[in-house]
Amino acid sequence: MKSLKPGREEMQLEFGRVVQLQILHSHVVQNRDLLGFGPLPVQNERAPGHSGSRKLLVSRNDQLHKTACKPRLIMAFASNKESGIQVGDRLYLGMDFGTSGARYALIDKQGIIQSEGKREYPVFMSEEKMDWARSWRTVLFSLLEDVPVHLRPLVASISIDGTSATTIIVDSNTGDPLWRPFLYNESFPDALPMVKSIAPANHTVCSGSSTLCKLVSWWNIEESNKKSALLLHQADWLLWLLHGKLGVSDYNNALKVGYDPASDSYPPWLLSQPYSQLLPSVMAPGTSIGNLKEDIKTQFGFQEDCIVCAGTTDSIAAFLAARATQPGKAVTSLGSTLAIKLLSTMRIEDARFGVYSHRLDDKWLVGGASNTGGAVLKQFFTDEQLQKLSEHINPMKASPLDYYPLKSVGERFPVADPNMVPSLHPRPESDVEYLHGILESIARIEAKGYNLLKDLGATQAEEVFTAGGGAKNEKWTKIRERVLGLPVSRAMQTEAAYGAALLALKGAQKNSY
Ligand SMILES: Nc1ncnc2c1ncn2[C@@H]1O[C@H](COP(=O)(O)OP(=O)(O)O)[C@@H](O)[C@H]1O
Numbered sequence: 154m155k156s157l158k159p160g161r162e163e164m165q166l167e168f169g170r171v172v173q174l175q176i177l178h179s180h181v182v183q184n185r186d187l188l189g190f191g192p193l194p195v196q197n198e199r200a201p202g203h204s205g206s207r208k209l210l211v212s213r214n215d216q217l218h219k220t221a222c223k224p225r226l227i228m229a230f231a232s233n234k235e236s237g238i239q240v241g242d243r244l245y246l247g248m249d250f251g252t253s254g255a256r257y258a259l260i261d262k263q264g265i266i267q268s269e270g271k272r273e274y275p276v277f278m279s280e281e282k283m284d285w286a287r288s289w290r291t292v293l294f295s296l297l298e299d300v301p302v303h304l305r306p307l308v309a310s311i312s313i314d315g316t317s318a319t320t321i322i323v324d325s326n327t328g329d330p331l332w333r334p335f336l337y338n339e340s341f342p343d344a345l346p347m348v349k350s351i352a353p354a355n356h357t358v359c360s361g362s363s364t365l366c367k368l369v370s371w372w373n374i375e376e377s378n379k380k381s382a383l384l385l386h387q388a389d390w391l392l393w394l395l396h397g398k399l400g401v402s403d404y405n406n407a408l409k410v411g412y413d414p415a416s417d418s419y420p421p422w423l424l425s426q427p428y429s430q431l432l433p434s435v436m437a438p439g440t441s442i443g444n445l446k447e448d449i450k451t452q453f454g455f456q457e458d459c460i461v462c463a464g465t466t467d468s469i470a471a472f473l474a475a476r477a478t479q480p481g482k483a484v485t486s487l488g489s490t491l492a493i494k495l496l497s498t499m500r501i502e503d504a505r506f507g508v509y510s511h512r513l514d515d516k517w518l519v520g521g522a523s524n525t526g527g528a529v530l531k532q533f534f535t536d537e538q539l540q541k542l543s544e545h546i547n548p549m550k551a552s553p554l555d556y557y558p559l560k561s562v563g564e565r566f567p568v569a570d571p572n573m574v575p576s577l578h579p580r581p582e583s584d585v586e587y588l589h590g591i592l593e594s595i596a597r598i599e600a601k602g603y604n605l606l607k608d609l610g611a612t613q614a615e616e617v618f619t620a621g622g623g624a625k626n627e628k629w630t631k632i633r634e635r636v637l638g639l640p641v642s643r644a645m646q647t648e649a650a651y652g653a654a655l656l657a658l659k660g661a662q663k664n665s666y
């Protein structure tokens with residue numbers, strides 16, 4: 154295999170499109186105890202990818218997309234020889250399926266990144282709607298293809314994080330989607346009365362965007378095929394494509410369908426419902442589910458013993474990546490959305506405000522996810538414009554502009570209101586002032602979120618690490634420090650894919666690699 158050297162290389166892909174591999178120098182992170190936050194409770198289709206020939210062997214229903222666009226490779230990185238991989242070393246692969254694109258991170262047992270890459274989601278339309286399942290599946294195998302061929306035999310384990318409450322109802326025999334996926338921020342208020350009638354008051358599922366509301370709404374559709382149906386989350390379904398065991402989830406993804414991570418079980422009020430037969434089994438994130446499927450190992454050159462581990466949600470993976478280990482430490486994911494996670498000794502649940510708690514070891518990640526965030530910025534500014542305009546912002550000066558930046562109607566947290574309308578006017582002449590106003594308004598929502606958690610009894614936040622695309626904006630970090638009144642910094646690792654790789658490492662260690 155041609156060794157990838159730092160610099161720029163071009164690869165002629167089978168589709169005749171040339172993508173450029175930006176080969177960057179090795180990232181080296183401090184050799185820290187990556188897993189210092191204690192033992193995490195580790196509670197079909199023909200794969201494409203003969204990377205030598207760059208031949209994409211696709212299943213029958215993807216044959217069409219041989220001519221369609223391949224997911225655009227945004228960045229790929231392979232280590233150079235100084236990264237110190239020794240003979241016998243193993244590597245751990247994490248993949249993050251975020252809102253605007255997917256990434257992978259390949260790390261060694263010290264947490265040094267040996268390779269990473271990003272892909273945009275390709276657009277496949279089916280009956281005039283985006284075919285998200287096909288797009289995610291295509292990117293999954295494209296990311297596997299982007300892992301340098303010479304590193305694949307070293308991969309010991311794989312894990313995936315996805316957007317929370319993104320729900321796919323599949324055929325329990327074939328795993329094929331029976332319905333379009335319901336995305337993380339879609340709300341189904343039609344199901345809310347039924348859900349509120351069975352669940353405890355203010356339970357996490359009592360929100361229109363909860364997985365349970367999506368399941369009940371689908372269940373109430375006349376023509377839905379209820380007999381051989383199974384509910385999976387985005388990460389579960391993508392992992393199934395790799396391990397082939399249908400019906401397995403993790404207790405982070407399963408939280409919003411009603412799983413109770415404290416008792417490690419579905420509650421009786423849920424199991425007594427007719428649709429409970431659709432619920433997946435649940436494992437602790439990072440638990441080994443099974444071996445990577447034979448055909449994928451053969452086609453991509455992964456080892457016989459490569460295992461696939463239960464995943465998590467994207468903002469939990471971002472928290473893991475930040476390696477915040479003490480109560481009071483918090484991570485704000487500034488991606489397309491704003492998700493906050495505060496490590497607390499106290500579990501807080503209150504759907505009135507969109508507040509819920511994920512389990513992390515013997516502590517709780519209290520927080521919520523707002524619909525504000527980078528997706529709103531993207532409507533007005535490219536990443537380059539954000540960078541250029543931010544240079545002219547004085548972060549120590551408060552913006553007089555007061556917006557509620559949303560991309561569309563509906564808010565989940567810290568106000569749970571499916572009818573909340575975006576507020577982004579008046580727009581000043583100056584784009585610098587407008588951006589300043591939006592960044593400051595998002596910071597105010599973040600501050601409202603942390604204050605709400607404190608008022609509800611969570612451990613008070615004392616330091617905030619930042620993950621996601623917004624973490625690179627130092628002016629925004631300063632604005633947020635001023636508005637939150639807390640120390641705010643960029644996390645050591647800002648990509649959720651790194652957190653998913655830590656889960657894979659954890660799973661492999663449990664399997665004692
Ligand atoms: N310099 C910047 N300042 C603020 N936001 C930024 C900057 N660069 C990128 N972003 C935002 O980051 C977001 C993408 O972050 P990312 O973590 O990749 O999102 P996701 O994982 O939710 O798809 C985009 O919505 C973009 O607007």
Ligand SMILES: O=C(CO)[C@H](O)[C@H](O)COP(=O)(O)O
Nearest residue numbers: 316317466468469490492522
């Ligand atoms: O906004 C989102 C997509 O990026 C998700 O809702 C986010 O993952 C928050 O959910 P959770 O707290 O369950 O991880």
